[in-house]
Amino acid sequence: MDNIVTFLGAAFALTGSPGPNTLSIAAAGAAFGARRSLGYMVGLLAGMIVVMSAVAAGLTSLVLAIPNMLQVLALLAVVYFLYLAWKIATAPPIGEETAAGRAPTFPGGVFLSLVNPKAYAAMGALFSGFTLAVADPATDAFFKIAVLTLVIAAVNLAWLSAGATLTRLFRDPLANRIVNIIFAALLLLSLLPALIR
Template sequence: MLTFAAAVFFLIVTPGPGVLSIAGVGAAFGGRAGLRYLIGLFIGTNLVALAVISGVAAVVLADPRIRTILFVISTAYLLYLAFRIATAGSRVAFIEARRQPGIRDGLALQAVNPKAYAVNTVMFSGFALFANAPVTEAVVKLLIVNAIWVPLHLLWLWAGVALRRLDLAPRVQRRINIAMALSMVTVVGLALWSLIRG
């Protein structure tokens, strides 16, 4: 069980769309918006876990056309979120965010987040804990995953909010928002590169 918990920790803590976007939302929009967004990520990641556990994700993602469509949607959505984070607080009217990311945005991200499916597949198909009790194993794994997932994402949100609370000059805050957005774009680029090479 400790091996599984360690694997969960390292799979979740590494920068991916979820943790980068929660830090970005915290830095760009503050703690309240970040918590709403976090609730959406939490619901979304658990729905993805249930899709993986039930086998629905394997059936759907077995078709390369569906995988490609989901990849395109996820890439477009991540770029959209990166744009919203980068332009938060911008005084240019045509790019100013009309609303802060919320529950719906977090849920949408996890629904199309390739890392969420990959991580959940590794966690729930490997690391046999109770070989003769698959339901018990799924429940225990969900509890362990969430016990690690929630504090790590709260920590990333806190890091983003802490940057915002430094009361930096607007120009510096904008640069931080852009850096967060560029980090998300880098993740998208790495995913594209691995898709092309694979």
């Protein structure tokens, strides 16, 4: 039982701290509202399930063993983060539905999770640092994925709600633009630690 409590504490700390996924869902909530961002949030969660499965199976080590693969993945991440930050920063205030104001989508959420360096680092720490089912590695991995899926869903809902609350507070178009630009900048800054390594 102690392992589960410690695991949950670490899970909330690692998945709930500001990072690309959490900041992007808060930014989507601020820029597009909670309802329009739900598909994106579900995509982030689906992508994280793929990341967790890859980490649990050891596939990330195999992929990163390919020459220059880390650089290719980093470039993909940077390009997508720039695109997402641009969409968030230039999103019109909620209520001004335009073609330019389309909210991020389910596939975009999946893609962001797959190219998010923090996701792999956090899952690597959680999967290697804790054992929840001693007798069977497959059961251990399954249990970790199930618990982490619930934790990440709760964390994402909290960040989405926080972002949407900011938009409701700042209905003024100028204030809304400032909030969107701040979130876009924070999203790009969250990528820096992974790129500096």
